[in-house]
Amino acid sequence: DVKVTQSSRYLVKRTGEKVFLECVQDMDHENMFWYRQDPGLGLRLIYFSYDVKMKEKGDIPEGYSVSREKKERFSLILESASTNQTSMYLCASSFGASSYNEQFFGPGTRLTVL
Amino acid sequence: AQKITQTQPGMFVQEKEAVTLDCTYDTSDQSYGLFWYKQPSSGEMIFLIYQGSYDEQNATEGRYSLNFQKARKSANLVISASQLGDSAMYFCAMREGPDTSYGKLTFGQGTILTVHP
Numbered sequence: 595d596v597k598v599t600q601s602s603r604y605l606v607k608r609t610g611e612k613v614f615l616e617c618v619q620d621m622d623h624e625n626m627f628w629y630r631q632d633p634g635l636g637l638r639l640i641y642f643s644y645d646v647k648m649k650e651k652g653d654i655p656e657g658y659s660v661s662r663e664k665k666e667r668f669s670l671i672l673e674s675a676s677t678n679q680t681s682m683y684l685c686a687s688s689f690g691a692s693s694y695n696e697q698f699f700g701p702g703t704r705l706t707v708l
Numbered sequence: 709a710q711k712i713t714q715t716q717p718g719m720f721v722q723e724k725e726a727v728t729l730d731c732t733y734d735t736s737d738q739s740y741g742l743f744w745y746k747q748p749s750s751g752e753m754i755f756l757i758y759q760g761s762y763d764e765q766n767a768t769e770g771r772y773s774l775n776f777q778k779a780r781k782s783a784n785l786v787i788s789a790s791q792l793g794d795s796a797m798y799f800c801a802m803r804e805g806p807d808t809s810y811g812k813l814t815f816g817q818g819t820i821l822t823v824h825p
Binding site for chain 1: 712714717741743745750751752753755758760799801810811812813814815816817818
């Protein structure tokens, strides 16, 4: 079974802190994604990566950065957390560039910024 | 403009009945893919079904089927014989463009389905 794990299920941080969200997948997938999920807005793509050290901006990259030093690990970084970044963060991975490969998701990290 | 629209914020269905969750999409690409995911209250996203834009037949996976109407740009999910465990949030998603899009998905707002006993 494909497994995508995220470092924390729940996280509480203070405004201005640097926050790291880690995601690891164990199926050798090329593509990895970070989304945030907010009520009424669905999932919105923050960043994605199609190879080690490669990254592309998604629809809402402002305030975030990412790192992919190893194929299995994709990190989301909030350089200076703000209250409007309180959200559920979901990591996903998929195999190759083909259109019919579904994304496999991690359990999510619910981040609260106070 | 919204690329994926789910107009039903919430839906209710009796156990053992069928239910249709609506999804319309907007794209100018000829090649695209449509996905449905289920998100139970525990939070994990579960892939349900896929339909490619060139697939001539509607996709089916067990109790799930996708009513694909290309001209109307709709990709409705039909769940037959609803079960209590089907109560969840359901998301429609689309991948646009050729196969070098790296599988990026655009998601709709979601529909919360509640199955009554």
